[in-house]
Amino acid sequence: MTDDAIDIRYRPASGPPRKVSFRPRPDGWLRVTLEWTGCIWRETGCEPVDDVDLECVDGVAICR
Template structure:
């Protein structure tokens, strides 16, 4: 599972359904968020939207966060 080089990536595994990730990157049009779903072979785009801003906070206990596969 490769990661985009120039983006903020948050991958997660829901209780039900395949693994997903949010990919946020800056483009000529501004910030764009893309949601993708893991098919077992590739990341499949699910949806995109243009964002005004992104705020990142780190308030989760360390035990909740795990290393990517």
């Protein structure tokens, strides 16, 4: 994880662990998807996004 990034890791029912990382940029965020190879996290895709909202059971935390 980079400084100020938001990472969500998960393990699908089949296949290797995966991670979605939201990395801050001056003009918004970069959403990066990664897959664990057994040695390193391999990037599988990315796209710029404008806003990231983290929804919680007790409300929404807005990340800006």
